[in-house]
Amino acid sequence: MDFSTFLQQLINGASLxxxxxxxxxxxxxxxxxxxxxxxxxxxxxxxxxxxxxMGVTAGLPFxxxxxxxxxxxxxxxxxxxKIAYKPLREAPKISLLITxxxxxxxxxxxxxVIFGGIPKAxxxxxxxxxxxxxxxxxxxxxxxxxxxxxxxxxxxxxxxxYRTKYGMAIRALAFDIPTVKLMGVDADRIITxxxxxxxALAAIGGVFYAISYPSIDPLMGVIVGLKAFAxxxxxxxxxxxxxxxxxxxxxxxxxxxxxxxPELGGYKDAFAFFFLILVLxxxxxxxxxxxxxxxxx
Amino acid sequence: MKNAIVxxxxxxxxxxxxxxxxxxxxxxxxxxxxxIGIFAILAxxxxxxxxxxxxxxxxxxxxxxxxxxxxxxxLIPSSDKIDMFALVDPAPIVLQMQASFLPAVLxxxxxxTIIALLLSFPVFRVRGDYLAIVTLxxxxxxxxxxxxxxxxxxxxxxxxxxxxxxxxxxxxxxxxITLIVMLHIIYSKYGRAMKAVRDDEDAATxxxxxxxxxxxxxxxxxxxxxxxxxxxxxxxxTTITPDQFSxxxxxxxxxxxxxxxLGSMTGALLATILVMGSMEWLRFLDDDMVIFxxxxxxxxxMRMVVFAILLIVMMLFARKGxxxxxxIHEIIRDKFKKKGKA
Numbered sequence: 264m265d266f267s268t269f270l271q272q273l274i275n276g277a278s279l280x281x282x283x284x285x286x287x288x289x290x291x292x293x294x295x296x297x298x299x300x301x302x303x304x305x306x307x308x309x310x311x312x313x314x315x316x317m318g319v320t321a322g323l324p325f326x327x328x329x330x331x332x333x334x335x336x337x338x339x340x341x342x343x344x345k346i347a348y349k350p351l352r353e354a355p356k357i358s359l360l361i362t363x364x365x366x367x368x369x370x371x372x373x374x375x376v377i378f379g380g381i382p383k384a385x386x387x388x389x390x391x392x393x394x395x396x397x398x399x400x401x402x403x404x405x406x407x408x409x410x411x412x413x414x415x416x417x418x419x420x421x422x423x424x425y426r427t428k429y430g431m432a433i434r435a436l437a438f439d440i441p442t443v444k445l446m447g448v449d450a451d452r453i454i455t456x457x458x459x460x461x462x463a464l465a466a467i468g469g470v471f472y473a474i475s476y477p478s479i480d481p482l483m484g485v486i487v488g489l490k491a492f493a494x495x496x497x498x499x500x501x502x503x504x505x506x507x508x509x510x511x512x513x514x515x516x517x518x519x520x521x522x523x524x525p526e527l528g529g530y531k532d533a534f535a536f537f538f539l540i541l542v543l544x545x546x547x548x549x550x551x552x553x554x555x556x557x558x559x560x
Numbered sequence: 561m562k563n564a565i566v567x568x569x570x571x572x573x574x575x576x577x578x579x580x581x582x583x584x585x586x587x588x589x590x591x592x593x594x595x596i597g598i599f600a601i602l603a604x605x606x607x608x609x610x611x612x613x614x615x616x617x618x619x620x621x622x623x624x625x626x627x628x629x630x631x632x633x634x635l636i637p638s639s640d641k642i643d644m645f646a647l648v649d650p651a652p653i654v655l656q657m658q659a660s661f662l663p664a665v666l667x668x669x670x671x672x673t674i675i676a677l678l679l680s681f682p683v684f685r686v687r688g689d690y691l692a693i694v695t696l697x698x699x700x701x702x703x704x705x706x707x708x709x710x711x712x713x714x715x716x717x718x719x720x721x722x723x724x725x726x727x728x729x730x731x732x733x734x735x736x737i738t739l740i741v742m743l744h745i746i747y748s749k750y751g752r753a754m755k756a757v758r759d760d761e762d763a764a765t766x767x768x769x770x771x772x773x774x775x776x777x778x779x780x781x782x783x784x785x786x787x788x789x790x791x792x793x794x795x796x797x798t799t800i801t802p803d804q805f806s807x808x809x810x811x812x813x814x815x816x817x818x819x820x821x822l823g824s825m826t827g828a829l830l831a832t833i834l835v836m837g838s839m840e841w842l843r844f845l846d847d848d849m850v851i852f853x854x855x856x857x858x859x860x861x862m863r864m865v866v867f868a869i870l871l872i873v874m875m876l877f878a879r880k881g882x883x884x885x886x887x888i889h890e891i892i893r894d895k896f897k898k899k900g901k902a
Binding site for chain 1: 614616618682685686688689690692693694696697698700701704705707708807811814818859860861862864865867868869871872875876879
């Protein structure tokens, strides 16, 4: 592999890793607060892509469609929590998990019924699909925009978590919900904020995915969601920085293994799970995680 | 003594029904019964690990796929395999795999059991949500493997022209055997240990139960019957492709065991009949409907929307399902006892 190919793959990996990272943050935050693997999170990302597609098809300018898509996804995310998860806060965790699987299946099949199972073309505007030539490197604009936007968003999330009152409340909830309630914090409102934040990031991830792989279908969230979850575990579930690191590691691995050993291309969707099993075997707390029982952001 | 006679009578009655149905019913009704039978085998065995042992796992589609592929490869005549494998030539070992029906199905079950044994070492190091995700990942890996090993599985095209040996006689009888074995297990020493692991793993360890061994035994037993169910499915459908063994299969089984009540074998059986029956009955939902003179157009997936809502509603309002974690005869017996006292 010569240097320009290496650079090209490096940027591709960063772009793919960014998408995983954006979705992984949602997993890790919900897990941090509720100790729930939100099975439906990958499908929330799919909802984001489809709502944006609806806006674009309705003739809205692209940025406005994305914005409305994000808002719609946030509403869906909050509703899943209010309708399905909130009544089960005191129930056994397995019930919560089964409900999350039910939500995931509900969203997949609902969008399948509405939009049909055939992949839909995603019309990204020209200024995003343009390809730049830098010497021997060919770079679509998106591949550069995605990691940059992700880093900016990560900065924003970390700022919210560590520099605002809401962030402090979120971090406190991850430790002990009853005590935080006693301190006068409206726990349900904070949990709503967590779901809203996670859903917004997932929607952005979904739009990025739709631009990079220019077609979307109702099942697109399944594999991406699972990989993002694996990334969250790899980074240390409960840790936002860890989720981003895990996402990038997974993105780079997928791109480079396929680049170096093309014959393994068909297996690239399985890497995430090998990672997951290896991490759980040798370091269950992941890279940034300190303690599974008391994971923090 | 009285109990044994009742049991024997019930078994003979069921066998009689199976033989009668196999002879007289039309092929459509029989195909529904076959579906119910196969899903009953899968749901009962899935219930052993998820409901009785309390290890919430999401892998049955993987074990069913293993059983289905092994059985299919042993059943298809070698001469047909060379024509069937269009992408690459079949691996030499694939051509040597030949067996008659019962051994082929058993091999499918044993293959799944061995994989379950190997899998239990990494898998049971984790509990709860993590177990669910890791086993879900296993189901995916099996499917990805089936797609990418054309020399063994014929890739995405799958295997077809599998000899159709599995009739209701086979499927019904094996389902009955599965039910009997499962009921025996849950009332045995192992079954009590499994329930102890479910109710409180630390307390079970303190009582001297080797929880890892109990989980592994439950996992392997479950895998064995899921593999057998897979083999029957392959022979019943005569065609298998990797996409048939997606998470949808696991999801259907999950709905069944939740509806029946996690941990209740007879509940799982009744729920299989209800769910598979209503799947058939709700088929109209996927078709074109006319509402107020407007055609809605065909929309495959509507049934699954209904079942997903059913699962969520059950978790919110009726978490215990039909029978909770008890068996139907236990519930009936308690009813009679109460009456006697009053």
